[in-house]
Amino acid sequence: MKRTIVVGTRQSQLALTQTGHVIDALKRLCEEHSLPFDFEIRKIITKGDRILDVTLSKVGGKGLFVKEIEQAMLDGEIDLAVHSMKDMPSELQEGLVNGATPLRVDPRDALISRQDYSLETLPQGARVGTSSLRRCSQLLAFRPDLVIEPIRGNIDSRLRKLNEEGFDAIVLAAAGLFRMGWGDEITTFLPVELCLPAVGQGALGIECREEDHDVRHLLSLYNDKNTELTVSAERKFLSVLNGGCQVPIGAYATLVNDEDETNMISSPCIMLTGMVGYPDGRTILKETLIGNDPIRLGEEVAWKLISRGAGEILAEARE
Numbered sequence: 442m443k444r445t446i447v448v449g450t451r452q453s454q455l456a457l458t459q460t461g462h463v464i465d466a467l468k469r470l471c472e473e474h475s476l477p478f479d480f481e482i483r484k485i486i487t488k489g490d491r492i493l494d495v496t497l498s499k500v501g502g503k504g505l506f507v508k509e510i511e512q513a514m515l516d517g518e519i520d521l522a523v524h525s526m527k528d529m530p531s532e533l534q535e536g537l538v539n540g541a542t543p544l545r546v547d548p549r550d551a552l553i554s555r556q557d558y559s560l561e562t563l564p565q566g567a568r569v570g571t572s573s574l575r576r577c578s579q580l581l582a583f584r585p586d587l588v589i590e591p592i593r594g595n596i597d598s599r600l601r602k603l604n605e606e607g608f609d610a611i612v613l614a615a616a617g618l619f620r621m622g623w624g625d626e627i628t629t630f631l632p633v634e635l636c637l638p639a640v641g642q643g644a645l646g647i648e649c650r651e652e653d654h655d656v657r658h659l660l661s662l663y664n665d666k667n668t669e670l671t672v673s674a675e676r677k678f679l680s681v682l683n684g685g686c687q688v689p690i691g692a693y694a695t696l697v698n699d700e701d702e703t704n705m706i707s708s709p710c711i712m713l714t715g716m717v718g719y720p721d722g723r724t725i726l727k728e729t730l731i732g733n734d735p736i737r738l739g740e741e742v743a744w745k746l747i748s749r750g751a752g753e754i755l756a757e758a759r760e
């Protein structure tokens with residue numbers, strides 16, 4: 442008897458597309474490993490989807506999109522759910538776990554501009570659309586003359602607004618555009634040195650019930666250890682700073698060496714950069730440290746920034 446795994450998803454095009462990709466990958470793993478599973482999609486409308494017209498940072502509440510999906514999972518209506526890692530809350534509900542962190546794709550932010558402007562060549566006072574305080578802070582630090590204006594909605598409606606609302610450019614995560622097959626829309630990528638990505642950007646998380654051993658076994662086959670390590674350092678950094686999805690915080694971790702001089706595999710070495718900045722870009726604090734343990738590393742980078750005044754910046758940004 443085949444078990445049908447019910448996959449919950451939000452209705453946005455991005456959510457549906459990501460969920461589709463993950464189901465395809467899981468089906469391939471089931472074939473490879475002779476696992477007897479079928480898959481079925483169930484769409485869920487979350488609170489976050491119903492209030493897209495309100496500024497999300499004002500509505501607050503971490504994991505706005507995730508809560509109802511988690512309840513459906515606890516109720517047994519669905520068995521797993523695919524989340525953009527950067528939208529996944531730091532604390533999952535009791536009884537639920539992140540069963541897999543698949544291989545991360547491009548973590549960078551991308552500039553989509555009319556007339557092929559790069560961030561350097563945008564005219565003085567150009568209007569750039571983004572609702573992210575993190576993007577706003579870093580763009581203004583580099584180009585204080587830019588006029589940053591909020592732009593909300595799904596990726597497709599933001600691309601439409603670029604033209605309809607007369608923006609010179611907008612900034613979106615490259616990952617979402619690639620997953621949608623819209624990579625061609627990208628004018629330039631913002632280097633991570635200029636615009637540090639959101640914690641977990643470009644990665645996915647796959648949530649399931651802690652006790653669901655069939656699903657957890659399947660998901661363990663889909664996990665990417667390196668992505669899991671680097672993303673957990675970034676997420677620890679964020680949780681120490683107590684950041685939600687709308688704070689001027691960024692972080693990006695990579696593995697710096699898998700081997701020591703003798704070419705023996707040594708424990709992975711993680712390099713984590715964290716940033717906190719005023720939304721107007723007048724000050725940006727950044728810190729880079731290297732370490733073996735992702736949790737300690739995340740804490741250390743956060744404490745270092747706190748000792749340099751990150752707490753005051755965040756308190757002001759939250760007002």
Ligand SMILES: NCc1[nH]cc(CCC(=O)O)c1CC(=O)O
Nearest residue numbers: 525527613614616617642643644
């Ligand atoms: N904040 C919304 C959001 N959540 C996840 C993505 C796609 C990128 C990703 O998976 O990291 C986006 C769009 C964006 O920021 O441009």
